[in-house]
Amino acid sequence: PNTEQQPWVTNYQPGVPAEIDLPTESLVAMLERSVAEASDHPALEFFGRRTTYTELGDQIDRAAEGLRKLGVRAGDRVAVLLPNCPQHVVAFYAVLRLGAVVVEHNPLYTSRELRHQFEDHQARIVIAWDKSVSSLRAFPDDIEIDHIVSVNLLSAFPTVKRLALHLPAKSLRESREAMTGPAPGTIPWKELLSHGSIDPEHPRPSVEDLAAIQYTSGTTGRPKGAMLTHFNLYSNALQGEAWMHGAEYRKEIFYAILPMFHAFGMTLYLTFGIRKQGLLVLFPKFEPGLILDAMKKSPATVYCAVPPIYERTAQAAKEKGISLRSCKYCISGAMNLPDHVVELWESVSGGLLVEGYGMTESSPVALGNPFYPTRRAGTIGVPFPSTLMRVVDLDDPKLDVEQGQPGELLLKGPQVFQGYWNNPDETQKALLPGGWLRTGDIVTVDADGFTTIVDRAKELIITGGFNISPSEVESVLRLHPSVVDAAVFGKPLERGGELVVAAVELAPGATLNEDALRDHCREHLAAYKIPRRIVQMTETPRSMLGKILRKQVREQVLPTL
Ligand code: ATP
């Protein structure tokens, strides 16, 4: 029973093969081929400055030699804390070149947030933006770090005024201080690159080696370190290539807006973009003005983002009369893509806006809509090539659901991870026998095989009869003119079950009227889904990529009820 996908699941996408040729070499071999073939073509652009593939390859070989001299050996973890910048691309491949493992972090995390991850992976060598160095210094003594290589991004910004536009005031102050030299006690990036190139004979990793430990976003709990091999990441790049089959080698311009320390950005730019020998235009921070500026010199052809970024880019382009018609490949992921964003974006761009789905544990992309008029807005499409999916009972993954019924999404494919670093218990929960990954997401599949996300299983509100999806209630609340955003969750009741609670962010000038909002909900929802308590919050907490952090809202609001 249930070892293959249900017969009503389809992988069919026009022009996309059902299977890919699986990778037989490492990401290092992939990079080296791109460097050899694309040589003088531009690989990176950062505030107008370009780096060719040959220069990129040279910097990677130098950084690899520098890291080797610092003691990095195959299998070692090396922590990276960088925004999107040329050094980030170099650092990623230099670590891989040595057969070592990249561990990415959000460089804006506080010491307290980073500490848990460092305790977990125990990397002793760190490559960090100089702004992040103080967070590392604030670690307790039991976290031992041997060397910090610091990257000063100021040199990339022509004037301090320009920097002020794009960075928070605090970091501006710190960067001014940094102008006087590298963070004390750290190894400046330039010095890392000053020891010549790595011996071309130095052993390279194999396709089965671990390439990255990638922490999940921590939306539902503490971030877990997903172990991804070269095979996993390379497979996802090849699956993406098959999916985006119109994209050409050495022709595409990728706007690297999403952070490369997150799985989505890592695969889009660091692996897929480099594989396509494309030009990566790197943005340390999303800022519509910066994007539109760059469009004049290097118009994007691949513009992948999350819904709020599409909305803001389109609005700014309309206001300033700048064309976005070059944008042919536009993929939204990480959260639900509203119809109005699709309409707005497609009115200005040169291609369809399609929605995909993924998670860190699947490198990350697992499903996508076709880049074709047959794409279906509001759904996450069909499984990627060489990817199988099932929809199963929420309580017992051995039981199938009927077509059209909600159930948990299971995934199987070459992009599925190896388990969580240091965490056999969570690994056992996530990976079922036969290699099926439990996504924790509830989906339905329509008669044509298109999949729609309902919600996360962990965040369903358990009323003791029907379960309630917070997303559904939130989207109804957002329809009300006085509501800007909403987070819905359950309050456990003593007699069992949960009470539906909504925290709403109100439009400027609006006041909270619980009864009016409940009347509004009644028009769209069955009685049991209507929030019993509605409270006001000042700002909806969101993750780096913009996902609502219901868990945080719940923790703040519950004690006040
Ligand atoms: P954690 O696992 O630590 O709680 P997380 O699941 O948010 O955090 P990620 O791996 O970054 O960490 O995100 C994957 C999740 O993002 C998916 O499981 C799914 O819930 C959500 N997601 C991804 N794509 C979409 C999409 N197109 N629509 C709705 N949700 C999506």
Ligand code: MG
């Ligand atoms: Mg998750």
